[in-house]
Amino acid sequence: MIVELGAFALILALMLSAVQVAASAGGRIRGEASLRGAGEGASLGAFLCTAFAFGALMYAFVTSDFSVANVAENSHTEKPMLYKVAAVWGSHEGSMMLWNLALTGFGAAVAIFGRGLPHGLKSLTVASQGALQLLFIGYTVLASNPFVRLTQVPVEGNSLNPVLQDPLLAIHPPFLYVGYVGFSVVFSFAIAALIEGRVDAAWARWVRPWTLAAWSLLTVGITLGSFWAYYELGWGGWWFWDPVENASFMPWLAGTALLHSAIVTEKRGALGGWTVFLALTAFGFSMLGGFLVRSGVLTSVHAFAVDPKRGVLLLIILGVAAGSGFGLFAWRAPKLAPGGVFSPVSREGTLVLNNLFLAACAATVCLGTLYPLIREALTGEPISVGPPYFLLTFGPLMAACMLLVPLGPLLPWKRADLLTALKRLWPAAAVGVAAALYGLFLIAPGKVGAAFALFLGGWLVVGGLIELAQRAKVGSLSPGMSLRRLAGLPRGAWGMTLAHIGLGVFVLGAGVENAAKIEAAAIMQTGQQLKVGAYTLTMQGVDVLEGPNYTAERAKLSVAGPGVRDMTITPERRTYPASRQTTSQVALERRGVSDLYVVLGEARNGAWTVRAFWNPWARLIFLGPFLMALGGVISLSDRRLRLGVAMRRTAPMAAEPAE
Amino acid sequence: MRARLLAAAFAALVVCTGAGSPTDALPDAQQEARARSMFRQVRCLVCQNESIDDSEAPLAGDLRKIVRQEVAAGKSDEEIKRFLTDRYGEFVLLKPSFKLGNAILWVTPFAIVGLGAAGLLLVGRRRREETAPLDAEEQKKLDALSGETR
Amino acid sequence: MSGTLIFWVAAAALTVGLGGLLFAFSALAAGKALSAGPEDPSMAVYRRQLEELDELANRGLLPEAEQRAARAEAGRRLISAADRRATPETAGGKVTKVALLAGGVAAAAGAVALYLTLGSPGAADQPFKTRVKGWMSSDLEFLPPQELAAVLRQVVARRPQDIQGLTYLGKAEIAAGESANAARTFGHARRLEPNNLELVALEAQALLTESEDKVTPEAEAALKRVLALSPQDPMARYYLAKAAVDAGRAEEGVKGWRALADELPVGDERRLQLEQQIARASGKTSLAETVAKSDAPAQQAFIKAMVSRLAGRLKEKPDDPEGWARLIRAYGVLGDKEEQQRALATAREVYAQRPAVMLEIEKEATSAPQ
Incomplete structure (x- = not known):
């Protein structure tokens, strides 16, 4: 019954989207609050319905209800619980449900949190969102419905891709x-x-x-x-x-x-x-x-x-x-008012x-x-x-x-002096050049592209720091005062700087990883060794293990190298009988921001192919974007950007136009 | 067979010997490095958007063998590429060739920047007037409006 | 109450609740519209901008000329926003309420109508656990193998050391066509009792079923385990010999088969089959080639008929890469170069848009015939 209620709720969400469009647009045209309010209510209702439908689908996946075609197609009783849940959005139908959930969720968020918006703008925004909901929920209901039931209920489901x-x-x-x-x-x-x-x-x-x-x-x-x-x-x-x-x-x-x-x-x-x-x-x-x-x-x-x-x-x-x-x-x-000169x-x-x-x-x-x-x-x-x-x-x-990137925040609005800004940035340029030379001569001799990436990375990271230092007036104020200024900077400023530095971190990681990656491979018997960069791997043997829905060959390799004594890593090769597929489980050993990356290949006559990589600075590639996202979140928490909340006045210390 | 093609493509994704297989490498390290850089520019025809450097499909292995042979025979990169395109079509190259048919592909990115910059310069030259300061009447209105909250 | 009735009651409750939400929001907005002031919300934004500029100037971060210009811009925005003071919203009258009610009812009716055409009203949920319980309480003897395997899996999960349970489960899995699972089950049981010949043999059989009689490395290991426990086991000997032949060690394989064949009574059908395989393996040539090389016209005619049947089928259903590969290869075996080229050209036409497939066909067609 829960599944069928979900199916009904999804259709209800579609109908509510239609009401949302009509009421919101009508509210704008007639200038009537009751219509606008009804549109907003419909928007929230559509979200609640979609959420209910999504929950019902998840319930079907969690309980392995194979009478639902989508579950039978994309799940399996042997699947661990996390993947039963994740299988909800693994299929076409389920991913459309996730899309609809987000679409209605954002619509409802505008309706509820957009209190500070002009009524006309808000009504039309909610109406437009409703029109998008109509398109996508309509598509889901009519052409990609995840709630289709089977009359012949299979005993077992067709599992999802094991790579996934x-x-x-x-x-x-x-x-x-x-x-x-x-x-x-x-x-x-x-x-x-x-x-x-x-x-x-x-x-x-x-x-x-x-x-x-x-x-x-x-x-x-x-x-x-x-x-x-x-x-x-x-x-x-x-x-x-x-x-x-x-x-x-x-x-x-x-x-x-x-x-x-x-x-x-x-x-x-x-x-x-x-x-x-x-x-x-x-x-x-x-x-x-x-x-x-x-x-x-x-x-x-x-x-x-x-x-x-x-x-x-x-x-x-x-x-x-x-x-x-x-x-x-x-x-x-063309009818929009042109504005601004710069x-x-x-x-x-x-x-x-x-x-x-x-x-x-x-x-x-x-x-x-x-x-x-x-x-x-x-x-x-x-x-x-x-x-x-x-x-x-x-x-x-x-x-x-x-x-x-580092230049922009250092220039004032309207009219600026390029030379002054560039003068401030000389440490960034110096660090960048030093990094590039270091790369060119020591890390990856002769690789100009990588050297340029290192320059860019240094330029971005140090440029971001200079920008912070300038805001805090480091040098012209006492350190204590500067620190207080730093702490008082609006979150938007912190967010921007963090995002820019994150970009630099990413570029550094990508540049070094690309330039100085080391790869080695060997067919190894127990006791044999493989050198990759400064590390030596020694094959200790391969065991067979039983996983929840797979069988694994797990190699044991001991690692010796700088800063490593008795370390064992265990790359795996997994075979999933239900789908007859094989995947490899990489042994990923982080050393600082670099990775030792070892893959177990096929077995042949008592020996195994082993591929090993030394990926220097690889973690920065992923750390950088996370810093960028964190910067975004921090900016978002700036109370000046908060929606609907009446702007509280008087915050003399914190307020500095940042972005 | 279709299923097998797919399976091959998939195996290529999840299994992991491929170009690094220790037994096939050319003895000359410099030649091997050149071969590896060629691998990254050649598509594995039966896979999805993978170079033969990454793929483990049997066909990718054959192509690697061909490229290694050609490199060992002292052929230039251009010659090897021509050899491959003659056999398998342009599809085999991950980098489309710089020919007229592909002009849109190669020119557009830079044309956008060029045209955009030119447009900005034109607009920038036309609009150089300063913002006029507020006149007395505007100032009065503004004071009244700001006063509402102050 | 029947399931269908409960479903409709719940659906009705959901619909009515949402209708209530709609009207609550409507009434709330209408109530606020009467009290809200007419100020345009953008004015707050501009006031804030002006304040920021003043603060910046106070801290000496903005030269006076710039501050004046920036202030002028932001100030004009504030003034124009003030000029535009929006006409206030009205609350909305009775007509609106009626229209809303009509719209809401129409939406609900539409939802019900659409659901009736798309959904299965009142169809019960069928969680896996409930279904297994149902099977468990039914007569196990009449349960189809897949269902039986599911039930036994539950039992085994509770008693993972139960050899008998595991054996039943494995056998049910074989019967259900889940040979990979069966191999895993028997493997698990075998590790518990490594000297149980039945389990070891069942595992080997399951592995062979799974690989469609190809002796994979796993199967080979399993067969060797069988042989270790029962050195004369004919199945293990047969397949290990086959593995040797497949691996190119024909002599070793033929020896194994020969020994096996000699133990069978003359005239036994299995012996005949073995002899045939021995002949093929020691000749090292494929049947097709033998036929093609022989001058016997009857055999030639037989093979030609087979080939032309294949060609005819491909003409009707050209999208069959494997068929094309076989046809091209067969012409090669028959030595008919002309037909071979023609078939190749046709295949190229068919797969002009799919070079990858064509490539695979060519590879397949030129590979050594089995």
Whole structure:
């Protein structure tokens, strides 16, 4: 009965979305509070219904109710509980449910927390969100319903991919989806602003927290996914420019650009049209990503659902939503009041340049992802666009963008003196050059790209620190005073600096890992040794173990090297009988920020292939983005950005215009 | 067979010998390094978006053997690439070639930046006027409005 | 109360509750609309900006000229926002209430209608545990093997050391076609009782079933365990010899088979089959090649008929990579180069868009015939 109530609740959510659109739009047109309120109530109701339906589906998965087709298809009684839960969003239908849950959740959040918004803007935002809900919940109910029941109930379910049986993979989709869908609110705000014909500084202020929230979640989601690929796929790579990864990267790039352009709009009242365009684009890319991954257009590991009918439907939804957004933009944007004047050398100038580069980067990733599909469709000749392409196009654009990062916060608004700012940044440049030389001569001789990455990393990290020091007036004030100033800095300032430093940390990690990675492999019998970098592995033997739903060969290797005495690592090879697949469980031994990464391969005549990597500074690759996301969260907690809360006045010490 | 192709592609993802297999490496370390850098530019045809450096599919192994042979025979990177594209089409290269047909792909990223920068310069030159200070009437209105909260 | 009735009552409660929520929000907003002031909310944002600018200037961080210009910008925003003071919302009258009620009822009716076409009203949940309980209390003898295996799995989970339970479970799993699970079950039992010949043999059989008679390394290990306990075991000897032949050690394998065949009575069907396999293994050539090489026209005709049947089938259903590979290879065996090229060309046409598949076909077709 719970399952059927879930099915009913999902349909109820669809109907409530329709009420949400009609009541909210009606409230705006007639200027009536009771209608607007009804729309907000419907929005909350739609969320509650979707949450109930989601819970019902989860209940079916947890209890292994194979009378539900989706459960029978994607679960198995032998699966550990965590993966039964994660299987809820492992399938096409379930992932649409997660998407709907986030969509309605954000709609309800605007309805409830958007108390400080003008009524018209709020009504239209809620209405637009409702229209998106109609599209996506409608699709789920009619074409991808997870509550379909079976008359012939199978005894056992068809298990999920064992590669996907991993705690990280279980939790990364929720982050990713909530991040993706977070941009729907920004999209709806943009639609509302276009209809109202008002894109001003206040609008940018209202949009910014939603952007920050979505961006932070998306950052975490992408990073978790990347870390999963790093240790699960078993060859030590962490970013493959796989279309599925690109699908999540495009909205991230657009979101990052939006985050920065919204600041210009908020502080200077300029770039309103561009900010609206980015707001539409960010969610457009989210939907494109959802379409690419879920339609089976690119068959890749992540695209479990290969079903062209649904692909076409998703494409239509994408066309309707993005098409109406951009159509509205083309119609209304010329009527928006132009605002603001600015000089190229100023904070807003650097932010505009940053947007230019980020937009070009997003377009490049989009082009590189779609070009093979389009070209194959047109000419029939397939081509590949792989990592080398992105390295040559995206690489230099992103590098140029990063050069600007420490400069921006040091320049004042309106009109600035470039020379003064550059003079302040000389320690960053010096550290950067030193890092580059260190890399060029000691870590990875002759690798210019890596040396440049090290320069960029040093430039970004030290540049961020200089910016903090300048805010705290280190040097011109007593240390105690400076410390007090630091503590009094608004959280927005801390968040920004942390995010910029995080970017530097990431670049350092990626540069060193790429340049100085060491790889070794051997076919090892018990007692044989393998040297990788400064470490020596000695094979101690391989045991067979029984897991909950797999059988594992577990190798024991002792490790000797700097700072390591009696250490044993245990890479595994797991065989899942229910799906007849084999996965490798990497032994990941962290030494500082570097990783010793050991993979057990096939057995042959009493010997095992062992591959070992020394991945120097690899952990920084994942630490950096987490710092960025943390920066986003800290900015979000800045009370100046809090929504709906009446702004408390008088906070003389803390208030400094930061961003 | 289709299922087997898929299985092969999948095995490539989860199993992990591939290019690093110790038995196949060329004796000359410099040649081996060149071969490895070539591997990263060649797609494993039966896999999803993987280079033959990463893949364990049998076909990737064959391609690695071919590339190693060609490298050992002293062929240049260009020659090896031509050899591969003649046999398997452009699909085999992870880096699309710099030819007219792919112009959109290679030019667009930089064209966006170039055009954008040019546009900004134009707009920037046109709008250089200063913000006028508030006149007396505006100041009066503002004082009244600020006063509402002060 | 029947399940269906309970379901409808719950669904109705849910719907009514949500309707209540809708009207509560509506009434709340209407109540506030009467008391709310007309100030545009953006004014608060701009006032805040002005304050920030003043603070910055007070701390000497903003030159006076810049502060004046920035203040002018923010100030004008405040003034224009004040000019735009929004017309206040009305609470909404009776018409609105009626329209809302109608909309709510229509939405509920729509939900019920849509659910009736898509859902299975009142269908009960079927948690796995409940189902297993049901099977357990039914007559186990008439339970289909898969269900029986599920029940036994529960039993074994409670008594993991119970050899008899494990054996039943493994046998049920074999009967249910879950040979991989069976191999695991028997393996588990065998580790508990390493000298139990029945278990060891069952494990080997399950592994062989799982691999479709191919002697995998796991199966080979299991067979050796059988042999260690029962040196004359015919199954173990047969498959170990097969493993040797498959691994290219034909001589060793043939020796094993020969010994086995000699123990069987003449005229036993198994012996005949063994002899055939011995002949093939020691000849080292495949049956197809033998036939092609022989001059016997009847055999040639037989094979040609087979090939043309395959060609005909492929013409009707061209998307069969394995079929194409076999056809191309068969022409090769028959020595018909012309037909082989033609088949290759047709296959290339069929797979023009899928070079990866074509590549696999070519590889398959040119690999050594079995």
